Structures are given as C-alpha cells and as structure tokens.
Amino acid sequence: MLSVYASSAAFVAGPAVRPNTAVTQQSSANVQMGVISAIKGIFNKKQNFLEADPYWDQSTVPINTYKNKSPFVAKVTSCKRIVGAAATGETCHIIMDHKGKMPYWEGQSYGVIPPGTNPKNGKPNSVRLYSIASSRYGDDMTGTTTSLCVRRATYWCPELKADDPAKKGVCSNFLCDSKPGEELTLTGPSGKVMLQGLPSGRGRVRRRRRRRRPRACPRGGQRGGRRRGGARARELGALPPVGS
Numbered sequence: 395m396l397s398v399y400a401s402s403a404a405f406v407a408g409p410a411v412r413p414n415t416a417v418t419q420q421s422s423a424n425v426q427m428g429v430i431s432a433i434k435g436i437f438n439k440k441q442n443f444l445e446a447d448p449y450w451d452q453s454t455v456p457i458n459t460y461k462n463k464s465p466f467v468a469k470v471t472s473c474k475r476i477v478g479a480a481a482t483g484e485t486c487h488i489i490m491d492h493k494g495k496m497p498y499w500e501g502q503s504y505g506v507i508p509p510g511t512n513p514k515n516g517k518p519n520s521v522r523l524y525s526i527a528s529s530r531y532g533d534d535m536t537g538t539t540t541s542l543c544v545r546r547a548t549y550w551c552p553e554l555k556a557d558d559p560a561k562k563g564v565c566s567n568f569l570c571d572s573k574p575g576e577e578l579t580l581t582g583p584s585g586k587v588m589l590q591g592l593p594s595g596r597g598r599v600r601r602r603r604r605r606r607r608p609r610a611c612p613r614g615g616q617r618g619g620r621r622r623g624g625a626r627a628r629e630l631g632a633l634p635p636v637g638s
Contacts, residue, residue, distance in 0.1 A: 444497065444530045444537050452586065456497050460581050462521060465507060468492045470576045471539065473569075484546040486570040487527070490578055494538045498583035499530055504540065505581035508565040521581050522565040546570045 446454055460466040472489040498504070505521040512519055524542045532539035547563025550556070572578070 455499055455502075455586060456583055457586070458582060458584060459496060462505075462507070462581055465505075465579045465581050466492065466496050468496065468540070468578045468580055470572045470574055470578060472574060473572050476543070483548070484570060486544055486546065488542045488544060488569055488572060489528075489533060490540050490542075490580075491538060492540055492580075494536075496540070496580065496583070497530065497537070498526055498540065500526070502526055502583040502585045504542065504583055506542075506565055506569065507579040507581065508568045509579075510564070519564060523582075523584065524569075526583070542569065544569045 446452070468490040470488060471491050472487070474487050475484060476487045477483070477485045496504075503523045503525045505523050507521050508519045510519055511517060524544060526540055527543040528539070528541035531537050533541050544566050547566040548557045549561035551558040551561075569578075
C-alpha cells in the first residue's frame with residue numbers, strides 16, 4: 395500500500411514535460427516569414443495585368459459574357475452598411491467573388507437576377523442592372539472580386555405611416571440582406587464603359603490611384619527644354635497616334 399502511494403506521489407511530483415523551445419521558436423519564425431512573404435507578394439505585384447495594350451484600345455472590353463439564359467453564379471464575401479444611423483435610407487457595400495471568370499471595366503454594370511417569381515405574372519424575376527463600384531481589379535486588387543453599392547429601395551405608405559413591405563424593391567432588398575457565402579445570379583457585364591454616377595465614379599477613382607501613365611507634358615529635349623506635350627506623350631505611348 396505504501397509502495398503504491400509512494401509511486402503515485404512520485405508520479406505527481408515528477409518533472410513536467412516541457413516543449414522543445416528551439417522547435418517552437420523555429421515554427422513561429424517560419425509562420426512569420428510566410429505571412430511576410432505573402433504580404434510582400436500582394437504589394438509588390440504589378441497592378442497592370444488587366445490593362446489593355448495600348449491602354450486606349452477598347453476592342454477587348456468584355457460585353458455580355460453571361461446572359462439571362464446562361465448566367466454566372468458568384469458568391470457574396472461581404473455585405474456592410476456604409477451610411478450612418480441617421481442617414482436617409484440605407485446603402486450597402488456588397489463584395490462578391492467571381493474567381494476571375496467575369497472580368498469588367500470601370501463604368502460597366504452587372505445584371506442581378508433576384509430569386510423568386512414576379513407576383514404579377516408568376517414568371518421568374520427579371521434582371522436588374524447595377525453600376526459596378528470597384529475598379530477592374532476589385533477592392534482587394536486581385537482581379538477576382540466585384541463591388542456594388544446598393545441603396546435599399548423602400549416605399550413609405552402615408553396611410554400606414556410606415557414602410558409598405560409589399561412595395562419594397564425586390565432586388566435591392568435581396569442584395570442588402572445578403573450574407574457571406576450566399577449565391578448571386580449575374581449577367582453581363584454590360585455597357586461600353588460610358589455609365590456615369592457615384593458607383594462607377596468610385597471605380598474609376600480607385601483605378602486611377604493605381605495606374606501610372608507618362609506625364610502629358612514631360613521635360614525633355616537635347617538641352618533640357620520643354621517639348622510639346624502631345625508629341626512627347628505619343629512617343630511614350632500615352633496617347634494614340636494622330637488620326638487613329
């Protein structure tokens with residue numbers, strides 16, 4: 395009995411098993427190096443892999459890659475309200491992942507087909523167009539995501555003195571209520587980059603911050619003088635040739 399107790403006491407009071415400090419530190423260092431390498435890869439990647447060459451060439455603008463009969467299914471990655479609590483109405487910023495299979499240019503729009511049927515005719519809901527709010531690289535600069543800025547459409551009924559749910563916007567409420575992982579049925583992109591408005595303007599501004607062009611009127615010449623801006627810019631490829 396005493397021997398059993400003594401051996402139990404020895405087991406309890408024995409030296410604790412300590413982890414190998416060198417191995418733990420090496421693993422932590424490897425993880426840190428991996429994270430740093432990934433971050434450097436993101437920021438050092440040249441953000442011009444979706445540019446036209448030359449940049450003014452619009453022959454490669456993607457138009458109606460996906461249509462109503464054969465739409466593309468993307469997944470929502472984020473949906474956030476972007477206006478304050480005291481704002482008039484609600485606007486949401488929706489980011490979706492298209493895995494690089496549905497490229498677009500700034501100023502174009504996506505068509506969204508909301509689920510369900512139209513109660514007036516019993517047919518599937520029709521497509522709604524929304525201006526794209528991100529640059530062609532997406533907000534994460536990977537070229538695989540698209541952002542929409544959508545205002546929730548509601549109808550204030552003076553008789554009810556409240557929002558009438560029967561008259562709310564079908565697609566805008568569907569988008570503003572979407573959750574990460576939810577599927578979106580898309581068509582497009584449509585439009586030849588001529589749409590104007592806040593969402594498309596946001597996309598153009600975000601792309602302009604990343605794009606680098608030669609100056610329209612750089613200094614040059616044999617004696618350091620100033621050349622004519624248009625001619626010099628054409629030499630550098632910043633402007634199309636005359637007559638093109």
